[in-house]
Amino acid sequence: MALLSHTAEWVGSDSLEKWELVGSGGFGHVYKARHKDWGFDVAIKLLRDGVGYSSSALMPKEKALSEEVDHMDKASCEFVLRVYGIYEGNPPFGGISMQKGIVMELMSSGSVQDLLVVLRGPPPWPLTFRLAHQVALGMNFLHSRNLMHQDLKPSNVLLDDDLNAKLADFGLCRVSTSALNSNEKMTGEVGGTYKYMPPEAFDASYEPVRAFDRYSYGILLWTIVTGREPYQMAGHSLVALRIPEGDRPPCEKINQREVEGLEELVDLMKMCWDENPAKRPTFKECLEVTEEGFSKHKKEIHGAVHHVLTRLESHTSNQYSNIRVPLSFSPQTSDVSFSSFSERSKSHDYKDAVRVTTTKNTSTQESVSDSEKTLSDEDQAKFIDDNRAVLIQDVSEVMAIVDELGDMVHSETYSVIESKQTSQEKMRVLFQKTLRSGGVTVKASFYAVLKRHQPKLVERLSGIN
Template identity: 60%
Template sequence: MALLSHKNTPIVYESLENWEFVGSGGFGRVYKAIHKEWGFHVAIKKLHDGVSLSKERALCEEANHMENASCEFVLRVYGIYQGPSGHELPLEQGIVMEFMGIGSVESLLEDLGGPPPWPLVFRLVHQVALGMNFLHSRKLMHQDLKPSNVLLNDDLNAKLADFGLCRVSASASCRNGEKAGASGGSYKYMPPEAFNPSYEPVRDFDSYSYGILLWSIFTGKEPYPAADFSRVELRIPLGDRPPFGDIDQQKAEGLKELVDLMRRCWDQVPSKRPDFKVCLEETKKVFSIHKMEVHIVVHQVLTTLKSSTSNTHQNRNGALCVPLLTPEQPKSHDSIDCRLMETKSTSMQSSVSVSTKRMSIAEKAKFVDDNRPELIQVISEVMAITEELGDMVHNETYQRIEAEPTSTEKIRVLYQRTLRSGGEKVKAAFFDALKKHHPRLVERLGG
């Protein structure tokens, strides 16, 4: 099987030291380690449960896509991991990649409790456009563009990552005839046409995802925070989008133009969405206005992030309470028609209210036990919550959860195989993940 033509020598377990678990996603878990010979940190994305022909093929495909798309704005791949030799899993495999010390745009928004300062916002969206334009120039589509897949290095520069859903497009100029197999990606970033089972992805898929990504960075929020898959699947094809009217377009020069770009990217009609050549030209114009301010705000943000690890002032969601020159938090906007952001009686357009209540591990575990029947019925982000638990979920259990057809069945397996026997610490970790992905549900149930 062709793999990384000029990097065929595998990187083995014995060549790495100081392993640390970072997180989990897709079909792999990610670790940080130091390469003994190179002397710097690398990231290792390992398959969840050993090697099979299909997993190995997917692994090779992702690594080759990453190498083919290699540029300043795409995560660098160093080679294939193999190991641990002579240990319990002799056939374990993975991808060895560049390690991004800050995390992702998603974690940055969470740590800051909102969007970054505008000059950094404009650099991030421009760098993503540059990376996506390069990807498309290599006849590749990403298909999973979202904040967690835009990683940040120590200087807060952005690089595209997670090519597990990447597909080869048929033509560099074709928009409607590209055959790329089944659709993928996170449903809140998927275009309306992708909810059709017969849909075959084209590059317009990525343009739509970029529009939702822009909204998320501009506001510091997750789109449709309380909407499950079925509701998004229903409302997005009917024209619902996040409430862009809440963005104060006068707060920064050029923001109005980028909000207009955002709206064009998520247009209901795929052919009306701009390609990434257009996107990068428009983001370049705005970024050039604010370029001289970037170094100042990057230092400011890094100082704020550093302070969060050494003290103190955090709210219940982990958002920093350190003063920061950021865009103002969005105000409610009654004229926006955004049914996805509604509950039975209130609008979801405003920020989730923040409680000052702090719960002990025992209280969190009791919450999980007491609310088991309702949680099984209403939780939709089961895989995201499972991935948050990391090594607390056994590989076999993870695969079993992943194989279940419905969210209800998935969460039942998680309860039966992990939460029931895991003790209070596991249940408390589950509670924290639940609170992150279903904050209003936890609040409604008294958490």
């Protein structure tokens, strides 16, 4: 395999300026830098631990980097992250004298995972349907080139300035075995994040085929629709045990009649995570569903994107740089372990308060209603403080809210709250033990969860008719 594709080029340190660390991952670190000659910012993904360069041989990680560039170039399209070349040089922050990396298109809005963290739930419906469609378009193109992704998950779906999706991180990408000759064998280990891996992939003898990506797409759809990470509290061993036995993320609380096209999208995600790989639809078949679904909400996409970008810009100015790579979803959107899956999932409401809801037989909604206007975290915290007495008196779904706050509520505090007999007593403990000392972040998280569970109470206290 050639080290450099015909469209990519070498990029040295002399061509780059204004370096800024914007994220980290298992492969290495990601930086933003300005290319002096091109005049625009690019993303530089550097190998972890500064793998050295030798003109006589490629080290294993360098070979993986070269393969990733080759695969990204082969899969280049509107819905796949563009690669510009390979970096080789001395970064200005010191360390190993010579480093290598990939020079890529900069996606200034982060990833789908970042989006779900900031929104503390799912995106507006028009954006949800567009993301589902654009990911399917990218994956269909990838498979048409006899490539697999093998690590399709929210953090590997990046977003541009207008929140359009592009597939990224081809570090695990391999040529599809279904496209190889019978005497050729797949090389490398089965990759992927275990929560997005199909049941057959937990078999040590499994060799990936394109059905792997189709399963991951189904779990990804669930994550986007609900705004939650699948089985967040379950470790690898438990997931490896229960997924082959047929367990999947719960869909019972998804109101499939809430918005036009959602029922078909839920049916699609279930088909994609079918235990039988042969029954999972191809991405070309997925496109028939996602295109139809997005077409029903295309007129509302500009209003939805504007609403979300406003939220992202507000959040970014307070806490983050342009690209964020969080370790996990925010606690209030966390899932639970399999052992308590059925009981605790009943308390979760998937209807997100910030979502621009487009239902059947409703007129086009270009703007966000007063009840959906975004408050800053500070304003949300102030709302909780100002209405403390009323909240203690009127909040009824206390344990459901506590469950969604997850690790923000200490285990001992959880036990005390659970032992109280009335909702008022439970809320009083929550205020005393968690909200009082938790600061703006915890109070804002409580506000978001409360708004999902008891929207009428929040509207009444906000003075919204």
